Amino acid sequence: MADRVHPMPAPPPPSSSPPLEHAAAATETTPLHPSFRGARPPSPGTYIIQIPKDQVLRVPPPDRARRYKKLAARPARRRRLRHACCxxxxxxxxxxxxxxxxVGAVYLVFRxxxxxxxxxxLSIRGLDALAVSSLTPQIDAAVRADNGANKKTGIDYRGGGEVTVSYAGERLAAGPWPAFHQAPRNVTVFSTALxxxxxxxxxxxxxxxxxxxAAGAxxxxxxxxxxxxxxxGKVLRTWTVDVKTRCEVTVNKLAAAAPPANRGCRVKVRPLWWWW
Incomplete structure (x- = not known):
């Protein structure tokens, strides 16, 4: 069976070229604005500017030059002051x-x-419960100071301390607290006369x-x-601080060699807050 051969299509007709007058019109440009052609040179001549004699062209004027200088220097002075404050x-x-x-390092090391x-x-003399006249009591107190809680810290008890004994808010006797040094893990018992x-x-x-x-209490x-x-240690010491202690005791009689029954003591040291 023979193959079919189709004929080639006819070529398109040639396009018509635009007229010459249209091409010439397209190539024309719009004329430039006069400002693009350059500024006109000034006309020759001499120009004279007259200024009144009483007018001085100066910034600032002489009457305000000092104030202007002061105000101009103010920002720099403020900057220096701000830098100094910072x-x-x-x-x-x-x-x-x-x-x-x-302080934190000392606390962590010495605790x-x-x-x-x-x-x-307590040894009490001259205190009679039935006496009507004024009394002059004499008390010998033995106080026990325990520094066993401190392993590396010693305590210097300075002079000028005071010990007092009172009953129902009435002060009975007072005496000095002796000055001494207490080493770490040390217990000291001292006596003082009140x-x-x-x-x-x-x-x-x-x-x-x-x-x-009569009831013995x-x-x-x-x-x-x-x-x-x-x-x-041997070199570092703190400042002097007042330590306040208050002990509630009970004795069976108001006489010599009265063994006290301690009901608890409270110690207050406000500035040395790290003690707590």
Missing amino acids: AAFCAALLLLLLAAAF PRAPSFSVAS AGGGVSFPEEQRKRLAAEQ VPLTVEAIVPVRLRF
């Missing part, structure tokens, strides 16, 4: 951070703790004191205010 604040903050780091106190014995004068009780209080003495309060310093 530097002082940064220095103070750095010192505060260094001090806090030093300071508050000492504990108790009343070992003296009082002009002590008198109202009738109701005398009856109550007599009843408590007379409550007394022993208080002490002692200036102390902490000693860390």
